[in-house]
Amino acid sequence: MRLHWRDLGSPRADRTHGKPVELSGFAFTPLAARTADHFLLMAEPGCCQGCVPANPLAVVEVFADQPIKLGAGELRLTGTWRLSSDPDGWRYQLRGAEVKCGLSRRALMAASPLFCLPVVPAMAQADGTAVDLHSHARNLIQMAYGRGSFAAVAEPMRQGGVSAICLAVVADSPIIKTMDGRLRPGRDPRPGELYDYTQRSFQQLHALAGTQQMPILRTAAELNAARASRPSLIVSSEGGDFLEGKIERLDEAYQRWGLRHLQLTHYRPNELGDIQTEPSVHGGLTQFGVEVVRRCNQLGIVVDVAHGTYELVKKAASVTTKPLVLSHTSLTDRPAAWTRRILPDHARAIAATGGVIGIWPVLGYFPNVVAYADGFARMVDVVGINHVGLGTDLLGLPGGSTLVNYNDLPQLAAALRSKFSPEETAKLLGGNYRRVFQASLGG
Numbered sequence: 001m002r003l004h005w006r007d008l009g010s011p012r013a014d015r016t017h018g019k020p021v022e023l024s025g026f027a028f029t030p031l032a033a034r035t036a037d038h039f040l041l042m043a044e045p046g047c048c049q050g051c052v053p054a055n056p057l058a059v060v061e062v063f064a065d066q067p068i069k070l071g072a073g074e075l076r077l078t079g080t081w082r083l084s085s086d087p088d089g090w091r092y093q094l095r096g097a098e099v100k101c102g103l104s105r106r107a108l109m110a111a112s113p114l115f116c117l118p119v120v121p122a123m124a125q126a127d128g129t130a131v132d133l134h135s136h137a138r139n140l141i142q143m144a145y146g147r148g149s150f151a152a153v154a155e156p157m158r159q160g161g162v163s164a165i166c167l168a169v170v171a172d173s174p175i176i177k178t179m180d181g182r183l184r185p186g187r188d189p190r191p192g193e194l195y196d197y198t199q200r201s202f203q204q205l206h207a208l209a210g211t212q213q214m215p216i217l218r219t220a221a222e223l224n225a226a227r228a229s230r231p232s233l234i235v236s237s238e239g240g241d242f243l244e245g246k247i248e249r250l251d252e253a254y255q256r257w258g259l260r261h262l263q264l265t266h267y268r269p270n271e272l273g274d275i276q277t278e279p280s281v282h283g284g285l286t287q288f289g290v291e292v293v294r295r296c297n298q299l300g301i302v303v304d305v306a307h308g309t310y311e312l313v314k315k316a317a318s319v320t321t322k323p324l325v326l327s328h329t330s331l332t333d334r335p336a337a338w339t340r341r342i343l344p345d346h347a348r349a350i351a352a353t354g355g356v357i358g359i360w361p362v363l364g365y366f367p368n369v370v371a372y373a374d375g376f377a378r379m380v381d382v383v384g385i386n387h388v389g390l391g392t393d394l395l396g397l398p399g400g401s402t403l404v405n406y407n408d409l410p411q412l413a414a415a416l417r418s419k420f421s422p423e424e425t426a427k428l429l430g431g432n433y434r435r436v437f438q439a440s441l442g443g
């Protein structure tokens, strides 16, 4: 397939993830080089060394197995198109790049990783009621403030039959670094820093909702009425770090930003409790964490314990009067060090509150949608059909996602339909979260 620069940022470029493409552009290397196996490709020749466009939609990161002769003119390259989820990297990559020299379309087709799933319209999507428990909607993480434009959200949701997404700001983002092969807090936040940052993020989320003409859902009736023909969002925060120990800020976020889904912790052991990817410092949920869970129950905010330790989950389950959500994870019986996956007992503790566990499409665990559907089935085996949901984390996944964008959802629905009835598939893809949302918000 031939890609054009105008395709970048569009569903066409996103759907092409993993496929062979052809793209022409101008090479850029930080130091003048005649050949390189790693460089940037740009739509237009750079005017000087060092002037890389700031717009991530105008740059493709190129990786070649053999050094490529750069020369002065336009390069016509073939390779495998990839969407990158590296928060510090460029959005698009061309892997295994080669200079195009008479490669036939037939040869390209033969090299394409054809994935044969019957493309059947899935019952669960026919009424467009799917709900994503955790999403960054391909925005908010990679986007620097005031730079570039929002990626399309509403259109892929319409195409994939997704009615609503829990769109999460990332409360501890300014201090999180990749260290020791995982995401970790790089330093302590300054007083007010994460509050200020999260206020700006909520503002940006509302701007995205406006740009994409997506209603912000504030009541259970609104979620129950939501359909993919008019995609909506639920304001969420990944981490209660912005509270900085002040409970009144929860009321403020509820009122001012329409916060309806709060994940207590993220990649920093915070004022609310412990996380799976760092040593325990609180022994689970803190007293402030208990206070936050109770206030969420009173206000009508869904409590999400993703990233929290099993100890945190047990304590939250004992305190909450509403179902808990664990929005993005998957089941394991042999946990690796610092894993974000959970053991069967951890899953059962969520189900016992009447809650729901979102299955997380980490490419390393689920190399294709059939394997991803198996991940749903394994969790259903442990907790039952009423306690499993969809938690995509689009696009916050370092290392890639099985589900590249929402318009791929019918493929997942088809894979689920080979294991579950239409009614069961509808529960997994949205019905279970609607039930929890209703229970948490009342009405």
Ligand SMILES: [Zn+2]
Pocket: 238, 306, 307, 328, 393
């Ligand atoms: Zn997460």
Ligand SMILES: [Zn+2]
Pocket: 134, 135, 136, 168, 238, 393, 396
């Ligand atoms: Zn996330």
